[in-house]
Amino acid sequence: MDPVLFKAAEAGNIDPFEKYQTCLDQLLTPDENTILHVCLGNQSSEPESTDFVEIILEMCPPLLFQANKKGEIPLHFAARYGHSNVVRVLIDLAKALPSDPESGVTEAKKMLRMTNEEGDTALHEAARNRRSHVVEILTKEDPEFSYPANVHGETPLYIAASRGTLVIGEILTNCISVDYGGPNGRTALHAAIREGAGGTARKLLEKEKTLTKTTDENGWSPLHYAAYYDWYGACTVEVLLEYDASAAYIAETEKKRTALHIAAIRGHVKAMKEIVSGCPDCCELVDNRGWNALHYAVASKEIEVFEECLENIPELARLGTKKDDKGNTPFHLIAALAHEQKQWRRVIYKCTARDIYGLNKRKLMVDDIYFGNFAEIRVINPL
Numbered sequence: 022m023d024p025v026l027f028k029a030a031e032a033g034n035i036d037p038f039e040k041y042q043t044c045l046d047q048l049l050t051p052d053e054n055t056i057l058h059v060c061l062g063n064q065s066s067e068p069e070s071t072d073f074v075e076i077i078l079e080m081c082p083p084l085l086f087q088a089n090k091k092g093e094i095p096l097h098f099a100a101r102y103g104h105s106n107v108v109r110v111l112i113d114l115a116k117a118l119p120s121d122p123e124s125g126v127t128e129a130k131k132m133l134r135m136t137n138e139e140g141d142t143a144l145h146e147a148a149r150n151r152r153s154h155v156v157e158i159l160t161k162e163d164p165e166f167s168y169p170a171n172v173h174g175e176t177p178l179y180i181a182a183s184r185g186t187l188v189i190g191e192i193l194t195n196c197i198s199v200d201y202g203g204p205n206g207r208t209a210l211h212a213a214i215r216e217g218a219g220g221t222a223r224k225l226l227e228k229e230k231t232l233t234k235t236t237d238e239n240g241w242s243p244l245h246y247a248a249y250y251d252w253y254g255a256c257t258v259e260v261l262l263e264y265d266a267s268a269a270y271i272a273e274t275e276k277k278r279t280a281l282h283i284a285a286i287r288g289h290v291k292a293m294k295e296i297v298s299g300c301p302d303c304c305e306l307v308d309n310r311g312w313n314a315l316h317y318a319v320a321s322k323e324i325e326v327f328e329e330c331l332e333n334i335p336e337l338a339r340l341g342t343k344k345d346d347k348g349n350t351p352f353h354l355i356a357a358l359a360h361e362q363k364q365w366r367r368v369i370y371k372c373t374a375r376d377i378y379g380l381n382k383r384k385l386m387v388d389d390i391y392f393g394n395f396a397e398i399r400v401i402n403p404l
Contacts, residue, residue, distance in 0.1 A: 022048050022049060022050050022056075022059070023048075025037060026038070026041075026048060026056065027050070027059060030056040030057075030059040030060045030063075031059055031060065031063040033060055033064075033068060033070070033072075033073035034073075035072070035073055035076050035077070038056065038077065038080070042080045042081065045077065045080060045081035045084060046081055046083050046084055046087055050089075052089050052090045052091070053088075053089040053090045054089045055084050055087055055089070055095075056077060056084075057074060057077060057078075057084050057087075057095040057098075058089055058093070058095060058098055060073055060074065060077075061074075061095060061098040061099050061102060061104060061107060062098050062101075062102065064102060064104065067102075067103060067104050067105065067106060067107075068104065068106070068107070071106050071107055071110045074095075074107055074110055074111070075110055075114075078114055082114075085111065085114055085115060085132070086132065086135075088135075088137070091137050091138050091139075092136065092137035092138040093137045094132065094135055095107075095111060096108065096111050096112075096132055096133070096135070096143045097137060097141070097143050097146050099111060099143070099155070100143035100144070100146040100147040100150075100152060100155050100159065101146040101147070101149075101150055101152075102150070102152075103147075103150065103152040103154070103155055104155075105152070105154040105155050105158060108143075108155050108158050108159070109158060111132070112129050112132070112133070112158070112162055115127070115128045115129035115131075115132045116128070116129040129162065130162075130163050130166070133159060133162060133163045133166070134163070134166060134168075136171070139171050139172050139173065140169075140170070140171030140172040140173075141171050142168055142177070143155075143159055144156065144159045144160065144168055144177040144192075145168070145171055145175070145177050145180060147159060147177075147188075148177045148178075148180040148181040148184060148188050148192070149180050149184065151184050151185055151187075151188055152188075153187040153188050153190075153191055156181070156188055156191040156192060157191045157195065160191055160192055160194075160195035160196050161195050164195050164196050164197050165197050165198065166196075166198075167196070167198040167199060167200050168196075168199075168200060169200060170200065170202055170203070170204075173204055174202070174203055174204030174205065175203055175204060176199075176200040176201070176202050176203065176209070177192060178192050178193075178199050178200060178201055178209045179201070179202065179203035179204075179207070179208070179209045179212050180212075181209070182209035182210070182212040182213040182216075182218070182221055182225065183212040183213065183215065183216045183218070185218065185221065186218065186220045186221050186224060189209070189213075189221050189224060189225070190224060193224060193225070193228050199228075201225075201229060201232060201235075205237055205238045205239075206235075206236065206237040206238035206239075207237045208232050208235050208243070209225055209232070210222060210225050210226070210232040210233070210235070210243045211235075211237060211241075211243050211246055213225060214243045214246040214247045214250065214257050214261070215246055215250060217250060217252030217253060217257060219252070219253065219256045219257050219260050222243070222257055222260050222261070223260055226260070226261075226264045230264055230265065233261055233264055233265035233267075233268045234265065234267075234268065234271070236271065236273070236274075239273055239274060239275070240271075240272070240273035240274030240275070241273055242268050242271045242280065243261055243268070244258065244261045244262070244268040244269065244271065244280040244296075245271075245273065245278075245279075245280045245283050247261055247280070247292065248280040248281070248283040248284035248287070248289060248292045248296070249283050249284075249287055251284065251287065251289035251291065251292045254291050255289065255291040255292040255294075255295045258280075258284075258291075258292045258295045258296060259295055262295065262296070262299045262300070266299050266300050268280070269281065269296050269299065269300035269303040270300070270303055270306065272306065272308075275309070276308050276309050277307075277308045277309040278308045278317075279303060279306050279314075280292075280296060281293060281296045281297070281303055281304065281306070281314045282306075282308055282312070282314055282317045284296060284314075285314045285315070285317035285318045285320075285321060285326070285330075286317045286318075286320050286321050287321065288318075288321040288323045288326040290326055290329050290330075293314070293318075293330070293334065293337070294333075294334060297334055297336050297337065301336045304336045304337060304339075304340060307345070310345055310346050310347075311344070311345035311346035311347075312345050313340045313343050313345075313351075314330075314337055314340065315327075315330060315337050315338075315340040315341060315343070315351040316340075316345060316349075316351050316354060318330045318337070318351070319351045319354045319355055319358065320354070322358070322362065324362075324364050324365055324367075324368065327351075327355075327368065328368070341378070342377060342378055342379070344379070344381065347381055347382050347383075348379075348380065348381030348382035348383070349381045350378045350379070350381075350387075352368075352369075352372065352375070352378045352387045353378065353381055353385070353387055353390055355368055355369060355387075356369060356387045356388070356390035356391035357390050359391060360391075369387070369391055372387070375387045375388055376388075
């Protein structure tokens with residue numbers, strides 16, 4: 022594309038293109054961007070006037086559907102950069118075109134559903150870039166279409182869930198049918214929790230409560246994510262349990278850890294308290310090695326976390342004598358850990374009647390491990 026024409030397209034100056042009316046679709050950049058792509062992609066803010074777009078398309082209608090090398094049509098660009106007035110113009114021009122008699126789908130809907138090489142529609146682009154006004158327009162124009170995932174497994178709703186309440190609200194309000202799916206078996210609720218978006222999570226659950234039970238490919242529920250990230254004082258944990266307390270009993274696929282195990286190994290005391298408060302008997306659940314949540318509190322290697330469990334979470338404190346598959350109680354693990362982290366010795370010293378923790382399967386008591394330096398655990402890192 023001639024530099025003069027490129028700059029004119031950037032500025033939305035129509036004059037230089039008057040003499041190119043018969044070949045406007047052949048004015049291309051190396052990425053095969055047309056003058057419409059150039060115009061829409063180089064506006065720092067939404068253009069006040071849509072005259073350039075309208076006149077160019079009047080002169081060369083095929084540009085409406087002409088894609089660049091990445092399969093992006095002008096609507097993708099208008100959605101990405103938040104040019105809502107241009108989005109309306111493009112849709113209106115497509116509506117004026119005759120429908121395909123075989124498919125029965127209007128040209129406008131055909132344009133709305135067009136994907137680029139990564140499988141993104143204009144709605145994917147608008148959601149990713151938090152263009153709530155554009156999302157509103159697009160979803161209202163084609164409310165019955167359930168936008169599928171792109172090549173990365175991302176649906177517009179999944180993307181929106183990680184980008185904010187306003188964006189996702191438009192999709193949930195306007196779309197009749199939505200796809201909640203995301204990559205690696207995750208859902209939009211996983212995405213919202215991962216971003217600490219409690220308000221977004223609540224909106225999703227108001228629409229579809231069963232999302233609390235959907236697990237990703239590793240068997241992690243949204244509550245596992247909430248326990249792991251523990252945003253804003255366990256507020257997302259609270260939201261999830263409010264809608265479905267049974268999520269606390271979901272164990273992952275391979276290692277069989279529950280959200281309480283995850284909160285414990287991460288040292289997230291507030292999340293632990295929230296889970297135990299709502300579902301006290303979930304403390305009985307153990308992983309595939311027989312470790313309970315108090316074992317995991319030791320494995321966090323944060324002595325303050327363990328002491329908080331003993332002093333302020335009685336349901337967890339009572340797990341102190343519970344043995345894993347090797348016969349080790351949490352205090353057997355502490356005895357081994359005290360050899361490499363001296364601060365744990367104070368826990369051992371505080372324990373009266375240490376014999377109540379019994380023998381493990383190697384016939385070792387807590388004192389045997391602590392004084393004899395038997396390395397029961399070389400590395401405590403369940404994650």
